[in-house]
Amino acid sequence: MHMDKMNNLNVKIGNNTLKNPLICGSGEHFIELDGIKKAIEAGAGAVVIKSINESDAAKVQLEKTDYSLLGSNHEKLTWDFNPPNDASLFNRSGLHPKPFTEWLELAKQADLFAEQHNSYCIASLIPASLDKMIDYARKIEKAGIRILEVNVGAPHGEEAATGAILLEREATRIKEITGALRKAVKMPLWIKLTGQSQEIPAMVKAAKDAGADTVTLMGRYMAFIPDIETQKPMLGTHAAYGGPWALPLTCHWLVKTRAQIGRNYPMLATNGARTGNDIIRFMLSGATAVQMTSAIFTGGYGVINSAIKEIEEYLDQHKMNISDLIGVAADQVQSYAEQENQHEYWREFTPK
Numbered sequence: 001m002h003m004d005k006m007n008n009l010n011v012k013i014g015n016n017t018l019k020n021p022l023i024c025g026s027g028e029h030f031i032e033l034d035g036i037k038k039a040i041e042a043g044a045g046a047v048v049i050k051s052i053n054e055s056d057a058a059k060v061q062l063e064k065t066d067y068s069l070l071g072s073n074h075e076k077l078t079w080d081f082n083p084p085n086d087a088s089l090f091n092r093s094g095l096h097p098k099p100f101t102e103w104l105e106l107a108k109q110a111d112l113f114a115e116q117h118n119s120y121c122i123a124s125l126i127p128a129s130l131d132k133m134i135d136y137a138r139k140i141e142k143a144g145i146r147i148l149e150v151n152v153g154a155p156h157g158e159e160a161a162t163g164a165i166l167l168e169r170e171a172t173r174i175k176e177i178t179g180a181l182r183k184a185v186k187m188p189l190w191i192k193l194t195g196q197s198q199e200i201p202a203m204v205k206a207a208k209d210a211g212a213d214t215v216t217l218m219g220r221y222m223a224f225i226p227d228i229e230t231q232k233p234m235l236g237t238h239a240a241y242g243g244p245w246a247l248p249l250t251c252h253w254l255v256k257t258r259a260q261i262g263r264n265y266p267m268l269a270t271n272g273a274r275t276g277n278d279i280i281r282f283m284l285s286g287a288t289a290v291q292m293t294s295a296i297f298t299g300g301y302g303v304i305n306s307a308i309k310e311i312e313e314y315l316d317q318h319k320m321n322i323s324d325l326i327g328v329a330a331d332q333v334q335s336y337a338e339q340e341n342q343h344e345y346w347r348e349f350t351p352k
């Protein structure tokens, strides 16, 4: 099982091999080339550029963002790029501020730079209208960018200005959208889905059947946090919320989805990874690779290096290749009924 150290972090997603499973998920730190280069130089397997669409409202929204880092008692932490591992992030976001042609040029340069480092810079769309999404996808393919991710589940969909961001929750819509994209382009296509739906396995199946090379599971949640000092809403609005607590929730849906659609379809995890061990947890639950965003946004590019090191150490200790991890825990899950009977065992857990 143990291969030489040079190869043992490789993971395969459709026809693309990533040199390691750490994908930097899309965020503000990838609005500019500089951030993308830093992540690639820090060793990321891939970086997803900040998403774009044609809506001016989505661009303007980038001027109205705000971000709070919170401790486990909902208290505000200092934004010092050295957060505790259990910090949660509460924020509004917008989309890439540049016109599409400039963004496309940036994405092209970034992917060329990535290629020189045996990495990828992935183009990313958060559609506002389906016609433009198809038009942009074609242009992205034509520009020679190697992979496209389309996020149809951005959590801000319902709070953003009308028409700025599409948020899809139904398998039938996922099938239509993926099908339309697959017809328009041949390039590798990743579909990023919301976690705010009860149809997650069905949405994954729909994306798979319609020709997506993989899916990214799953977007953050919308939240509301009252500030007890001011008695006002923190940040003034509802906003997206994520933290390490989200990892088990994402894992739950990875395992359920794998059970329904089979072991051979690659899935990417997002929402909850803060460390290399978290990437391992996601992979044991069935992910082939993991998108990490908040940990890098709030902790800096050094997080990439340390996470990869942590994974290498784990694999060395366990004498495994990275791909040996995929789904190992998922495939051992049992039902409640399969558990051993233990008479009145619950008494041990009740207060005396």
Ligand SMILES: Cc1cc2nc3c(=O)[nH]c(=O)nc-3n(C[C@H](O)[C@H](O)[C@H](O)COP(=O)(O)O)c2cc1C
Binding pocket: 025, 026, 027, 028, 050, 051, 052, 089, 091, 093, 094, 095, 124, 126, 151, 192, 218, 219, 220, 242, 243, 270, 271, 272, 273, 291, 292, 293, 294, 295, 297
């Ligand atoms: C500040 C911020 C901006 C984001 N912008 C985008 C975006 O433009 N496109 C996208 O697909 N996801 C975006 N996301 C979602 C992240 O890529 C990621 O899926 C999510 O934060 C959950 O992963 P995490 O727990 O590693 O942060 C953003 C997240 C944050 C925190």
